[in-house]
Amino acid sequence: VNGVRAVVKKGLLDWLDHERPDILCIQETKAHTDQLSSEILQDHGYKTYWHSGERRGYSGVATFCKEEPLYVQEGLGIEKYDREGRVLLTEHEDFLLYNIYFPNGQKDDVRLQYKLDFYDDLLPIINEQVESDNNVIVTGDWNTAHFPIDLARPKENIRTSGFMPVERERLDTYVDNGWVDTFRLFHPEPHRYSWWSYRMGARDRNIGWRIDYFFVNGSFAESCIDADIHDDVMGSDHCPISLSIENNSS
DNA sequence: TCGAACACACC
DNA sequence: AATCTTGCGC
DNA sequence: GGTGTGTGCAAGCGCAAGATT
Numbered sequence: 001v002n003g004v005r006a007v008v009k010k011g012l013l014d015w016l017d018h019e020r021p022d023i024l025c026i027q028e029t030k031a032h033t034d035q036l037s038s039e040i041l042q043d044h045g046y047k048t049y050w051h052s053g054e055r056r057g058y059s060g061v062a063t064f065c066k067e068e069p070l071y072v073q074e075g076l077g078i079e080k081y082d083r084e085g086r087v088l089l090t091e092h093e094d095f096l097l098y099n100i101y102f103p104n105g106q107k108d109d110v111r112l113q114y115k116l117d118f119y120d121d122l123l124p125i126i127n128e129q130v131e132s133d134n135n136v137i138v139t140g141d142w143n144t145a146h147f148p149i150d151l152a153r154p155k156e157n158i159r160t161s162g163f164m165p166v167e168r169e170r171l172d173t174y175v176d177n178g179w180v181d182t183f184r185l186f187h188p189e190p191h192r193y194s195w196w197s198y199r200m201g202a203r204d205r206n207i208g209w210r211i212d213y214f215f216v217n218g219s220f221a222e223s224c225i226d227a228d229i230h231d232d233v234m235g236s237d238h239c240p241i242s243l244s245i246e247n248n249s250s
Numbered sequence: 251t252c253g254a255a256c257a258c259a260c261c
Numbered sequence: 262a263a264t265c266t267t268g269c270g271c
Numbered sequence: 272g273g274t275g276t277g278t279g280c281a282a283g284c285g286c287a288a289g290a291t292t
Binding site: 002003005006028030031055056057058197198199200201236237 | 281282283284285286287288
């Protein structure tokens with residue numbers, strides 16, 4: 001969301017009150033909870049969980065739940081990532097939910113490698129949970145467009161972090177391991193993006209990237225009834241994405 | 251990150 | 262306490 | 272002169288922290 005405090009000023013809570021999702025996952029909160037008021041922490045009726053980076057004003061994720069999760073974990077359990085406040089795991093009745101702000105690799109080779117390591121280290125963890133009979137959803141800002149259809153300028157960005165072959169190969173590996181990009185189940189069409197540069201009026205011209213996903217394990221994909229991108233919602237350089245799941249109880 | 255503005259090929 | 266400047270990270 | 276590639280450089284926002292008032 002490029003700063004929760006900024007998007008609250010721009011109407012996040014009105015939008016939340018209108019949409020009332022069962023669960024809301026946000027990334028790049030850029031705030032510690034002691035910097036936030038009760039209007040965003042709790043007054044809306046959701047239980048909220050926060051994982052913030054050590055560095056003030058940087059990174060951070062939050063998960064809002066109508067129903068209290070069975071279990072909440074801050075971080076992946078790997079120190080070098082957890083210092084940056086990138087992961088919230090919540091357990092729900094029918095699935096585990098990872099809310100993740102994947103690293104950005106554009107600053108230098110060190111950060112690119114850090115990003116690639118994150119992909120490599122996350123995969124065995126979630127694979128193991130599926131093997132243990134859990135359904136798993138991994139959502140958030142993945143910071144990588146997988147295929148040329150997923151960004152407006154594929155040829156121009158082959159050497160830009162976010163669409164480099166090494167990064168795309170990591171997503172290939174997720175797919176090879178049975179993980180499903182749910183948006184494409186329902187939307188084969190091009191020109192559907194979830195992020196646009198603030199600069200150069202990129203959003204007005206839809207020069208964007210699809211870098212936000214809901215990946216789910218293969219068998220759970222059958223329970224997904226819709227996935228979408230809501231590019232009419234303003235307030236950030238990203239727009240919301242959604243996943244709808246079959247309701248088995250009631 | 252995008253694309254205007256250049257440089258420099260190469261016929 | 263409010264405003265400005267610089268710097269960082271997208 | 273036209274077309275095609277390749278490279279440096281400007282480009283919005285949100286936030287922190289220090290300086291100035």
